[in-house]
Amino acid sequence: MYVSRSRLQWLWEDPRWLDLMAAVRYGDTLVGLLPIAVCRAPRWYDPLYDVSELTGDPGYAPSGTCLIGGRADLRASMLFDPALDHGERREVADRAVHSAMEFARAQSRRCVALYLPAEEAELSAALSDAGMTPRPAPGRHVIRWPEPTLDSYLASLTRSHRGIVRADWRIRDNLGLETKVTDWESVIAPAAPLISISLVNHGYASRSELVAMRLRRWHQVVGDRGFALCAIASGKCTGYAFCWHDGDRVIVADVAFAHGSAEVDRASYLELMIYGPLAACCDLGASVLDLGIYASEPKRLRGAAQEPQDQWVQQDG
Numbered sequence: 001m002y003v004s005r006s007r008l009q010w011l012w013e014d015p016r017w018l019d020l021m022a023a024v025r026y027g028d029t030l031v032g033l034l035p036i037a038v039c040r041a042p043r044w045y046d047p048l049y050d051v052s053e054l055t056g057d058p059g060y061a062p063s064g065t066c067l068i069g070g071r072a073d074l075r076a077s078m079l080f081d082p083a084l085d086h087g088e089r090r091e092v093a094d095r096a097v098h099s100a101m102e103f104a105r106a107q108s109r110r111c112v113a114l115y116l117p118a119e120e121a122e123l124s125a126a127l128s129d130a131g132m133t134p135r136p137a138p139g140r141h142v143i144r145w146p147e148p149t150l151d152s153y154l155a156s157l158t159r160s161h162r163g164i165v166r167a168d169w170r171i172r173d174n175l176g177l178e179t180k181v182t183d184w185e186s187v188i189a190p191a192a193p194l195i196s197i198s199l200v201n202h203g204y205a206s207r208s209e210l211v212a213m214r215l216r217r218w219h220q221v222v223g224d225r226g227f228a229l230c231a232i233a234s235g236k237c238t239g240y241a242f243c244w245h246d247g248d249r250v251i252v253a254d255v256a257f258a259h260g261s262a263e264v265d266r267a268s269y270l271e272l273m274i275y276g277p278l279a280a281c282c283d284l285g286a287s288v289l290d291l292g293i294y295a296s297e298p299k300r301l302r303g304a305a306q307e308p309q310d311q312w313v314q315q316d317g
Helices: 005-012 051-055 086-106 121-129 150-156 159-175 185-201 208-225 262-284 296-300
Strands: 017-026 029-039 065-068 110-117 133-144 178-182 226-233 236-246 249-257 288-290 305-313
Touching: 017 086, 029 086, 051 110, 051 305, 065 086, 086 110, 086 121, 110 121, 110 133, 121 133, 121 305, 133 296, 150 159, 150 262, 159 262, 178 262, 185 208, 185 226, 185 236, 185 249, 208 226, 208 236, 208 249, 226 262, 236 262, 249 262, 262 288, 262 296, 296 305
Parallel strands: 065 110, 249 288
Antiparallel strands: 017 029, 029 065, 110 305, 133 288, 133 305, 178 226, 226 236, 236 249
16 A cells, blocks of 8 residues: 555445545644445455454444455555654554544444454554454465575475475476566456456456456556566466565465466466566565465465464454
């Protein structure tokens, strides 16, 4: 998220949601922004944001729920003025959460914060101070290594995991598979149907038009930090990935591949999910790769550790 109206405008285009920001100011200076989301749909249409299912609390109906920290990328978060010290960030988070809870109370809604990483320490502390309770959420899979080089990445792995990576690379080389960085916008049209098919195969309702709209919106948000990857074998594109660069890390968002032979499919998946983004990390001088949640085993075997997240819930009353 970036503090610019043009890049936040997409939030107000979805009729299923009311998206707001709790803005904290010190004098005339904006020092914090906390996303708040209210679902306008009669039911939780997205299983990844089905609050009742995620929290095990049937009392979290859309009409009575307020999401703190956003609802866009499986990570609750807030923005701070980078000039603030730790104590000031804590105070800003407290003020923002208090404002969000006052808004929810006025609408007779209960608050919840979904997918809040442990590293969001100030927001977690503010939610705790406000009387909310954490429950374990699926962890984020993150690869961290000392220096932004592939040699450093390899050296950071255990011996067995290093052997798995080298075997993957031999298969990739034998297939003539390579991954190229390309422009995000230019590959939305061919990638969206493949991503939609992948979502449907995993049990989610999807249409390629909706996927394309979401990718265009995300491109507005991430701007020139966003990039796409295209995997190519035998002169044909075998799949796409969408990523963005944020400080010391690269985040992988969507991955999909054109179905061919099982061997090419598997190699393309690993290239687009892990090895292509790893190479992009190194080119950008980053040494943290955020692979999101789920699909734990292939990520773990290639060096990812699961970093904890919580769902924060508000008790009745």
